[in-house]
Amino acid sequence: MHVPDGFIDAPTSVATGAVAAAAVAVSLRGARRELDERTAPLAGLVAAFIFAVQMLNFPVAAGTSGHLLGGALAAILVGPYTGVLCVSVVLLMQGLLFADGGLTALGVNITNMAIVTTVVAYGLFRALVKVLPRTRRSVTVASFVAALVSVPAAALAFTLMYAIGGTTDVSIGKVAGAMVGVHILIGIGEAAITALTVGAVLAVRPDLVYGARDLRERLQLRVNGELIDAPEPETEPAPVAARTSRRTLWISGLVTSLVLAGLVSFYASADPDGLEKVATDNGIDEKAEEHHYADSPLADYGVKDVDNARLSGGLAGVIGVGVTVVAGTAVFWSVRRRRGEDVSPASTNV
Template sequence: MHVPDGFIDAPTSAAAGALAAGAIAVSLRGARKELDERTAPLAGLVAAFIFAVQMLNFPVAAGTSGHLLGGALAAILVGPYTGVLCVSVVLLMQGVLFADGGLTALGVNITTMALVTTVVAYGLFRGLVKVLPRTRRTVTVASFAAALVSVPAAALAFTALYAVGGTTDVSLTKVATAMVGVHVLIGLGEATITALTVGAVIAVRPDLVYGARGLTQRLKLRVDGELVDAPAAAPEPVAARSPRRVWIAGLAASLVLAGFVSFYASADPDGLEKVAADHGIDEKAEDHGLADSPLADYGVRDVDDTRLSGGLAGVLGVGVTVVAGTGVFWAVRRRRTADASPTTTSV
């Protein structure tokens, strides 16, 4: 669903860029409360994992594919503010290194794929976990529903931006219907990936899942015929448990997905590309400003073997994204520590 240059006019792209910049600024402040010494490196890993899985286009209809957007997954694993930053880092790496998503459309892509998906998904997720039984299974079920809804929400956001600043004269009703229809199908894939990933992390380290914090259900005891809350158990000493194993396993999975499994991804156009071609949205699409970059189109220049070229590009992308993401989140974490440090004054 990466919007290329030329789909949206300059004023609307600039307005979306300003909105995206504001969202990132707010997220940088909010992420200070979400990140600690254990979760900061994991946030970088989440960004790298989203990058890897986005390379795995899956078929959703005849001649159409879809891929993970990642907003719901990031928000539930590391928090909504950090989630916006995770997806934004991925989109920046894709646009600059791989010529995927227009440079002038970066604000549009961050608004639709990072901001809208995260806000919608996490809002629905929190609502569901409040009304459903407070169990780990609830987190997985709520993750599925939140991810499912977040994808057509992003499609509607793009349609709204196109209604304001689209560069071609097309039927907005037809565009909205087509976008939502295909992205509901893509949302099913997004929901499945999100639920499986969240469920896998909860199974081994529930303390590392932001959306699962505080969801332990109190035990009930029957006293004199009445059910009363059992005394709260002492909290597990999770602070001393290193997330290293989870980090290594997640990085290994990301490298395998991007470096090997991506070769078998669907070559069909994704939902936006298909709708754009069918309805003439792409009539004024522009070539990417970095179309000649060494890693453009997820291949390494001068490497003739297609499988090797794509695999190397995927591995490089995961590596760059995990380094960039981890650097950003450690900086945010250090800023939180600095803000919390007591200041001394001389008299």
């Protein structure tokens, strides 16, 4: 759903840019409360993983494909504020290095793919986990539903922006129907990826899943034929699944991201994604502009002057994962350090 330059007029692009900048500023402050020494490296990894999986377009209908947006996944794993930052880092890397998503449309893309998806997904996720049984399965189910809904929500947000500042005269009702219809199908893929990933992390390190931070499965004892909750231990228990260290999890996640971007991406669907298909069918792309960095060495996820398509795409994917994990980790460690600076000396002496 990367919007290129030319789809949205300048005033609307500027307005969405202001919205995106404000949301990122708020998220930088909010992420200070979400990140700690355990989760800051994980947030950088989440950004790199989203970059990698976004390269894996999957077919959803005749001649149409879809890819992960990632807002729901990031929000559930590392928190909603940090999630906005994760997806924003990915979009910035894609726009600057790979000519994917217009530079003048960066505010539109951050608003759609980072803000709307994260807010909608995390709000629905929290509502669901409050009414569902307090189990890991409930977290996974809530992740699936939240991710599914977040994608058509982003499609509706784009349609609204296009109704306000679209550069071609098209039927907004027709566009809305087409966008929501195809993105519901894409949402199913998003939901599956999100639920599988959240479930995998829950299985080995549930203590690192932000969305499951309140999940505490109390030990129950049978007394006189009845089950009662065991008393809370006086000391903090060892981390669940301590056999999987944070370092092992981080390395495994990075290797997985590199394999997906460097190898599996070659087999991704070549069909246009949902937005591209709707834009072509409805004439939205008539005023699309060439990307400012269309001639960059990594444009279109290939390495310039490398003739072998498999090698070119694989190298671009590996470079993208590497750059994103470095940039993301730098951002999140910086936010984490600011949190430490915010603690006054007086408060530490209380």
